[in-house]
Amino acid sequence: MSHIKKDKVRETPAVSTASLPDIVFMLLFFFMVATTMREVTLKVAVNKPQATEIQKLERKDLVTYIYVGTPRDETLYGTEPRVQLDDQLGTVDDVQTFVVVAREEINEAEQPLMTVSIKADGEVKMGLISDIKQELRKAQALKINYSTMPAIDAAGMIESNL
Amino acid sequence: MKSRRSSSFNAGSTADIAFLLLVFFLLVTTMQSEVGMQRKLPQLSNETPTAPIADHNILPIFVNSKGDLMVNQEYLELDGLRSLVKTFVDNNKLGTCTYCQGDGLENLSDSPKKAVVSITSDRNASYATYISVQNEIAAAYNELRNEMAVREYGVEFDDLKGDVQEIILRSYPMIVSEAQVELGSAVATAP
Numbered sequence: 192m193s194h195i196k197k198d199k200v201r202e203t204p205a206v207s208t209a210s211l212p213d214i215v216f217m218l219l220f221f222f223m224v225a226t227t228m229r230e231v232t233l234k235v236a237v238n239k240p241q242a243t244e245i246q247k248l249e250r251k252d253l254v255t256y257i258y259v260g261t262p263r264d265e266t267l268y269g270t271e272p273r274v275q276l277d278d279q280l281g282t283v284d285d286v287q288t289f290v291v292v293a294r295e296e297i298n299e300a301e302q303p304l305m306t307v308s309i310k311a312d313g314e315v316k317m318g319l320i321s322d323i324k325q326e327l328r329k330a331q332a333l334k335i336n337y338s339t340m341p342a343i344d345a346a347g348m349i350e351s352n353l
Numbered sequence: 354m355k356s357r358r359s360s361s362f363n364a365g366s367t368a369d370i371a372f373l374l375l376v377f378f379l380l381v382t383t384m385q386s387e388v389g390m391q392r393k394l395p396q397l398s399n400e401t402p403t404a405p406i407a408d409h410n411i412l413p414i415f416v417n418s419k420g421d422l423m424v425n426q427e428y429l430e431l432d433g434l435r436s437l438v439k440t441f442v443d444n445n446k447l448g449t450c451t452y453c454q455g456d457g458l459e460n461l462s463d464s465p466k467k468a469v470v471s472i473t474s475d476r477n478a479s480y481a482t483y484i485s486v487q488n489e490i491a492a493a494y495n496e497l498r499n500e501m502a503v504r505e506y507g508v509e510f511d512d513l514k515g516d517v518q519e520i521i522l523r524s525y526p527m528i529v530s531e532a533q534v535e536l537g538s539a540v541a542t543a544p
Contacts, residue, residue, distance in 0.1 A: 248388065
């Protein structure tokens, strides 16, 4: 009897970790479904403005992105807002070539459906944006999308954008 | 006994493998979904537009470098823009628009199909202000379309079928013209 008692005290019930892989796999699948792959490493800081009247961007393979904002590496690129095309910082003059090249990569039948998404920081001046839009018109890329953050209500949007 | 024992394998490392995969996906993916405002830019042409638009069919909106708005030669707060655009578009001066609810004022648009909202922004205005203005204009049109859907079909615009939505979209076409003020030039004349 005493022998059995001794044994019971020494044995601490271990937490079963058998379900741990299942839990982690569940988390894994959640993240695989809910997230999208990063397209490029951002070299400019983009804090998108908010808007309420927005649509979802469909057909990601037909979308070309143009990033506009102040460079993250200020010592190297300065503080003036710059345009990022793919992985490089460019100027407004590079936009036309970039868009034409990007369109060439799309299947010919679907080229008219190409959308250019402008992801610009809210602080960027309209002059730069207008110049980019003018370049896009020169490149015949007329379908554009102003990338924004979804806002819950109009009052909050106005406040955050000012 | 021997064969039964070999059928179970050590599953202890599956958790580690799954964690590794999880960390990988956490690092290379982003949570943000892609949303934005779709717009169509006008064709680039050297010809000057021939058909002149009557003054009362244009709602001129000016945005200065500080983000202030001037609409119809008057200062306006951003939160008043939506209702102003709605009254302008829905005005129905000619009385030809059967679905309009406007008062038919003299100085506002003939019909929604003729109404042009014009945004002129200073080069030093911020992009966020411009997006807010675009957003308010879009909101005004969306409200008008939704009101028409409820009035004529009894359901919200989003719940209507595609072809009926098309009819409403054509009834309230969103026509926005954009111009840009060069640095230092006067903003006296409407485009």
